[in-house]
Amino acid sequence: MNDLEITGLTYSYGREAKALDGVGFAVPRGSIVGLLGPNGSGKSTLIRNVFDLLRSQSGTITVDGLPHTAPEAKRKAVYLSSNDYLPEFLTAAEYTAMIARFYGLEADRESALDLCSRFAMDGRYDDLIEDYSHGMRKKTQLMTALLVRRRLTVIDETLNGIDLEAMHLAEKELAGLRDDGLSVLLCTHDFPVLERLADRIVFLDRGRVVHDAPTAELVADHGSLDTMVRSHLESGDR
Numbered sequence: 001m002n003d004l005e006i007t008g009l010t011y012s013y014g015r016e017a018k019a020l021d022g023v024g025f026a027v028p029r030g031s032i033v034g035l036l037g038p039n040g041s042g043k044s045t046l047i048r049n050v051f052d053l054l055r056s057q058s059g060t061i062t063v064d065g066l067p068h069t070a071p072e073a074k075r076k077a078v079y080l081s082s083n084d085y086l087p088e089f090l091t092a093a094e095y096t097a098m099i100a101r102f103y104g105l106e107a108d109r110e111s112a113l114d115l116c117s118r119f120a121m122d123g124r125y126d127d128l129i130e131d132y133s134h135g136m137r138k139k140t141q142l143m144t145a146l147l148v149r150r151r152l153t154v155i156d157e158t159l160n161g162i163d164l165e166a167m168h169l170a171e172k173e174l175a176g177l178r179d180d181g182l183s184v185l186l187c188t189h190d191f192p193v194l195e196r197l198a199d200r201i202v203f204l205d206r207g208r209v210v211h212d213a214p215t216a217e218l219v220a221d222h223g224s225l226d227t228m229v230r231s232h233l234e235s236g237d238r
Ligand SMILES: Nc1ncnc2c1ncn2[C@@H]1O[C@H](COP(=O)(O)OP(=O)(O)OP(=O)(O)O)[C@@H](O)[C@H]1O
Pocket: 013, 016, 019, 037, 038, 039, 040, 041, 042, 043, 044, 045, 046
């Protein structure tokens, strides 16, 4: 069973060249899949297609077996965007409650306060987001996703910008989602994090899948993900 399955996904912005060209891969249930690719390779376009923020043009996307445009599919997935735009006029508590309500859930205050304390945001849960630093906003996005615990969590470079201690905890929490049988699609340029955490890697370049394999296999074949990416970018295969 796959929590996310994409086949033949092609997308062009207007008359521009294809941003995605026949992309297909899966996020198997209870796994963490790393999505990797140079700037402009199509990662954000892919994620926006998955969340129906861009209307897909050809190919299929299913979330837990359901077409991604179905309201039930949308309730199964949570998206953490790469920016840190959050409603400034809300407190983190109000923001979390609002997002939880979108999913028909109640945000559990005790769990939220526990997460705040572990993410070094003690006593800040009821402060306005406008007073938060960039890192605190990123942590608020992450804590919200950890509270709503959807079948599929998609993270678009959200972890970039949080400090080392928070990163360590984030890794543990994401592994915890996997331990609970949930899945994560993690888009980041942080190779060591992917090597520690991701079960599989999907490497995109110019809108096409270059590698889709278990992380251990790619590391065994290339030495490291860093070397794998560099050798592809320097090769004539692009
Ligand atoms: N709104 C847009 N209009 C036209 N072209 C776009 C638009 N958004 C992205 N593109 C193009 O689509 C291609 C894929 O971009 P996308 O943002 O999906 O890549 P990415 O892998 O997420 O890049 P990055 O790592 O820089 O975030 C690029 O050629 C980009 O210029």
